[in-house]
Amino acid sequence: MPAQTFTVNGEKVTVDAPDDLPLLWVLRDLLGIRGPKYGCGIDVCKACTSHLDGEAFNPCAVPVAEVAGREVTTIEGLADGDTLHPVQEAWLEQDVAQCGYCQAGQIMAAVALLKRTKNPTDAEIDAIANVCRCGTYFRIREAIKVAAARVG
């Protein structure tokens, strides 16, 4: 079994896994990093949204071999110790979550959006396609705006 080496949440890891194993399962089942969730396995629900070299991506649809030598950040790696990222803080203030299952992905998508554009328009927020089955979209939108105002 090939050894796969990449960085996750700032730490270099090496795991034995077939090249085509989706990264989501390497994270969840081999590394015990379970913040990214399974919701579809085909990059449509976006529950597993994480960052690859700082950009949003969905590990359920990326083979582990593709991230060799690259930097993966999951929800667990977003805060700086006990200091939450401003987007996480905004999520708390707006009390966004209901069941919470999609929210790690929503937060990672929002962080990536705010990296690209400091003050996103409603249309740019609309482009976040992450499914929230509890229907918290309005609070997500408000939280992104609060975070944007603070970060910007």
Next chain:
Amino acid sequence: MAENAAVDRRTLLAYLVAAPTLTVAVRVGADTWAPEAAAATPEAPAATPAAAPAALPDLLPDLGDVLILAGAPTAHLLTLEIAEDGTVRFGLPRAEVGQGLTTAVAMLIAEELDAPLDRVRVRLDDARPELLFNQLTGSSNSVRSLHRPVRAAAAAARARLVATAARQWSLDAADLSTKGGAVHAPDGRTLSYARLTARAAAPRTEKAPEAPLKSAAEQRVVGRPTNRIDARAIVTGRQEYALDLDIPGAEPAVVRRPPTVNGTVEKVHNTADVRAMSGVLDVVEIPTGVAVVAKTFGQALAGQAALRVDWGAGTVDDLSHEDIKAKLRKAAPGFLPPLLVEHIDAEYDFAPVSHAPLETNSAVADVRADRATVWTAAQSPIAARAAVAKAVGLPAARVDFHVVQAGGSFGRRLFFDAAVEAAQVSKASGRPVRLMWTRVDDMRHGRMRPPTHHKLRVTHTRGKPLSLQHRVASVETDVGHGVGDAITAGLTELPGGNETLAQTMFRLSMRSPYALGATAQTLTELPLKLHTGSWRSVYSGTARAAEEMFLDEVAAELGADPVAFRRERLKNDAQRKVLDAATGDWGRELPAGYAQGVGFHEEYKSRAAFLVELDARDPKKPRVTRAVIAVDVGRAVNPRGVEAQMLGGLTDGIATALRAGLHFDKGLPLEGSYSQFHYARQKDSPTDVRVHIVESGDADAEPGGVGELGVPAAVAAVGNAYARATGTRPRSFPLHFDVDFEPFPR
């Protein structure tokens, strides 16, 4: 604590339980918190007299009342404990599925105990068979059923802590106060609960002295908008769902399922080949399919896809969407032409809808020769435990069933198929497993809200409505998950007759908030063996939505404004207050192609009105742009949580009215993921939402139900806005329901 004669002070018996630290168990009787239901008689199914007194509906029991009564005799088993670190621990015999119950319960405890909210820990109880019917999460009744026992336990604990401090200080208990998790003496001395709890512990179990509950005016935590107690865990990715639990040795498992619903395994052709695949540990047959156990889910999924299986027939292989629709239309009896009066008729159809919680159906199980342990999200854990025991051939007493917080439910976790399958696979494979349904299976082989057809008629003379008749035909809703037993138990005190459980549920949940003359709502069920189930709002989600859309048609026919027409016919001021609070902007000018729509719904002793504004400039791509929601839930324990539930109801309304449904095709839904089942996304969601929590004006109002309340009004508001924006009358929902995708292979 001030006495308030207006508050119901009927005895709430609590017990001090022998334990090393202060532990209180609550004992309350059935008549303590649902007195009106115990005395009342259910509404006759056929007709409500046109001149019914306005207050009548409030006296009638609803489904929540019946389930509350069923749970009443065993509610005394709730226990609250104060640990030596000062944390307050409470075991909640309910599910947390995102509805915010753990937060509401923690608030009730913090309030009555004068403890800081962040010191209260609410854990979900394991299946506790001794609770009989009091461990069922449904009918939006959890806060309704638990608030009094929970408060009584906390009040008894507080009184005991005060008495203990008084003894220690040789002061009169009446001179002491409590705040911030400590008892305070007038001279400034304090004793924290942490320091008091061991001394306050009862040496033997005994009745606790009566402890009054705070009145609404005295409450400082309850009624204040409060953020979820688990929010930090969620935003940091630490909140654990079933498959996130670290159960030693539990290996991933996925099931290959038949090409049609309820199909059977005939022959597996390549078991050995699949066993030899990378990471695969085992391939085992279970009644619902063939399971692959592997080192990772990725490898289990690859193995599952590689299996070659011959399948036996399912239960509805010949059925497709249009057949079911036609059968339903036929099943709902038509109306005869009325004599001497005029009438307005309309029909509506609703497609089946997947529950589609984001966490797919999943469970962890460890089955050994003499015992089994299961971890899963469950609304009905006692029935689930019994089913697991039966499936693996163990006595129920040998099964430990742990309830885990759910990644959404909407009614789905009333069913425990994943727990049963996980146990079967664990037994067959001889190892603990983490079993996960794929999204495709979750949509195709999971549960769905049954499709329905609705025939409605209003008769009138000279614009005055004389009667409302509503005939619902629905594919049978499967209630075989413990709810049925609870209803039966709850109805032993009530004249239930010999009707089926579904009929009883329908009758208990359906009620028109309007005085429209003689009102009759009937249900005809079609016994098709689809995997149906209660979906948030159950019958009301379609039936009351249909009535609310029909009301717009009736108003238009009679030349009336839809809001004015509703206002005139609502039965009481509490209802009108809510309608008014949502419709302040009714009729405001909007650009061409936009329109407003309203919907109203009353159930679970609560009421809500939704006003939405919808952009239908492109009628094929309607978008709700704004929503104003008003809601009266009696005493709102957590207004912020109430708002969240209204937001969820709004999104469900948008999704199910406009685009989200399942096409049943030759025995299987075509939709297999969110790219095909079009649940609303951010782009479908309004950019402006306001939620007004309307105070009923009754200072000592009881909390009403919240979780399911919003859906019917939201669906109707969206449908009505679309009708007004486009000048059409949508009849079939969801409105835009093309098969706009290539279905996955079966």
